[in-house]
Amino acid sequence: MPALFSDADLVRQPREIYPGCVHVPGWLSMNQQRFLVGEFFRWGQTTPEREGISRGIPPHSPEIYGKKMSVRLTSLGWHWSDYAYRNDAPEFGGAQPFAVPDWLQRMGRQALDAAYQPSTAPSWPAFDGPQHAEWVSSYCPDVALINYYAPHASMGMHQDKDERSSMPIVSVSMGNxxxxxxxNSENKNMPFEDILLASGDLIVFGGPSRFMYHGVPKILPDTSPAELNFPEGRINITLRQTGLSPAGN
Incomplete structure (x- = not known):
């Protein structure tokens, strides 16, 4: 008789990795994933607009210390370059990113609500019901960095510290x-924990884990769900609240 619960079923439950860092497997539905994949391709198309200003930042590989990253990046709200946010992308003729849509901001608040339930995240932020709801409602991400990982792409250990706000990072994955x-928050060395982020998974890190070093050393081939119709690579969307003045979008 087959087991009612496989090891994978038991392991892939929402859990607190560290205080403030929470993994919620399968958070996005397949329909939501398909929609986000389609939006990724739209967001990366440059579109002429009024007064000669173009919108949309093409997916590109930013240079870090003179070396191109293996991932390809596009963004909403702000353009990220040289460890800083700016209104436009000089390398693309001054094109400006599309604004972060209201529905994506709402998704960010829904992600915080899901990840930081006391039953899943007992250590932090440890708010009661009214405090939790008020804190979640205050989250207003004004930038989305969207990375495309080709099958052999990776990202080294780094901190997300270009924002003035310390509100959590919200990250969702589609594809492989x-x-x-x-x-940890001190350096790139151990201790660390490797977590498999499958298509539809959510990971959120804030509070004591907001400035933890993190990276993506490997993409697992042939792991994208067939029904997603996105067989190659991985798309990762990270939402952040910068604390900067409005980008003029």
């Missing part, structure tokens, strides 16, 4: 499974 390495 990625190995997400969650480290």
């Amino acid at each position: 499974t990625g190995v997400f390495r969650a480290g």
